[in-house]
Amino acid sequence: xxxxxCAKCLGTTxxxxxxxxxxxNILLFFPGGKVIDNNLHITDEVWYFGGILGSGILMIxxxxxxxxxxNNDCCGCCGNEGCGKRFAMFSSIIFAAVGVAxxxxxxxxxxxxxNRGPKCNTGTDWTYPFKEGDYLSxxxxxxxxxxxxxxxPWNLTLFSLxxxxxxxxxxxxxxxxxxxxxxxxxxxxxCCGCCGVMKLNSNIHIYFCKTxxx
Numbered sequence: 001x002x003x004x005x006c007a008k009c010l011g012t013t014x015x016x017x018x019x020x021x022x023x024x025n026i027l028l029f030f031p032g033g034k035v036i037d038n039n040l041h042i043t044d045e046v047w048y049f050g051g052i053l054g055s056g057i058l059m060i061x062x063x064x065x066x067x068x069x070x071n072n073d074c075c076g077c078c079g080n081e082g083c084g085k086r087f088a089m090f091s092s093i094i095f096a097a098v099g100v101a102x103x104x105x106x107x108x109x110x111x112x113x114x115n116r117g118p119k120c121n122t123g124t125d126w127t128y129p130f131k132e133g134d135y136l137s138x139x140x141x142x143x144x145x146x147x148x149x150x151x152x153p154w155n156l157t158l159f160s161l162x163x164x165x166x167x168x169x170x171x172x173x174x175x176x177x178x179x180x181x182x183x184x185x186x187x188x189x190x191c192c193g194c195c196g197v198m199k200l201n202s203n204i205h206i207y208f209c210k211t212x213x214x
Contacts (some may be wrong), residue, residue, distance in 0.1 A: 003089060003183035010172050010179075011066030016100070017165050021106065024158045024165075025051025031118070031155070041148075043119045043155060048108035055166045058102030064093040066176055089183030093175060099173035106166035110159045118155040120145035126162040136205035159204075166177045196204050 027033075028046040052063070069088055079088065117130030122144055129144040142152045 003179050003186075004085075005088075006179050007066040007069040007092060007176055008182075010176050011063040011069075014059055014063035014066070014169060014172055017169055018056050018063065018159050021051040021055035021059070021162055021165050021174035022057075023206070024161050025056070028155065028158050031120075032150045034148055034155065036148060041119060042119070043113060045113035045116070047211055048109050050106035051162050054102040054106035054109070055162065055169055055178075058105075059169055062092075062099035062176070064174060065092055065095045066187060071156075074136075086184050089180045093180040093184070096173040096177040096180060100170050100177070103166040103173065106162055107170065110163040110166065113159045114156065114163065118145065118151050120151045121147040160212075 005067050024047070028051075029042060030036075031042060069092060114136075115130055115133040118127060118132070119128055122129050123146050130141060135141040136156075145151050148154075
């Protein structure tokens with residue numbers, strides 16, 4: 001598979017993941033699926049916008065760059081030194097790093113939120129009743145949160161989804177970083193191949209791809 005085709009596949013996968021992460025983060029603003037009167041009662045990690053900024057907006061830019069890398073085939077760029085195919089693949093490495101940073105930001109926030117637990121009303125005050133993830137293995141502790149209703153499974157499910165999806169995004173961007181490196185070194189031909197030119201006469205040239213075994 002050409003490196004450009006691989007990048008396009010990765011970009012196609014990243015876009016729906018970015019949309020899902022954004023939606024998950026938005027849903028976290030409605031604890032238990034309900035609107036609450038005081039925004040201070042929403043879990044702090046939600047306000048850091050890990051799914052909206054990190055795995056959402058920051059992920060759209062790398063995804064669009066990856067999608068644009070495959071705008072012609074391997075042989076279509078041969079004979080044109082100014083086509084910039086190798087430079088485009090090199091630039092994708094930089095955007096892949098941006099994607100990894102954004103996904104890592106969301107991943108860390110989600111992990112902290114899961115370990116800390118949600119902010120809820122214990123009957124006396126709005127606080128964080130769980131410590132160091134103890135509620136994950138002991139579901140009886142969930143009763144400490146009297147409101148909002150179902151806040152613990154709600155936050156746990158959404159932050160777990162963000163954790164998984166941001167992890168997948170980081171892996172995909174990491175794959176593109178490696179793919180971009182190969183594309184920078186070898187060009188966009190299959191199996192790190194190179195394109196050749198067959199000159200029939202002064203006016204007619206035939207461009208072809210030849211595969212190099214590695």
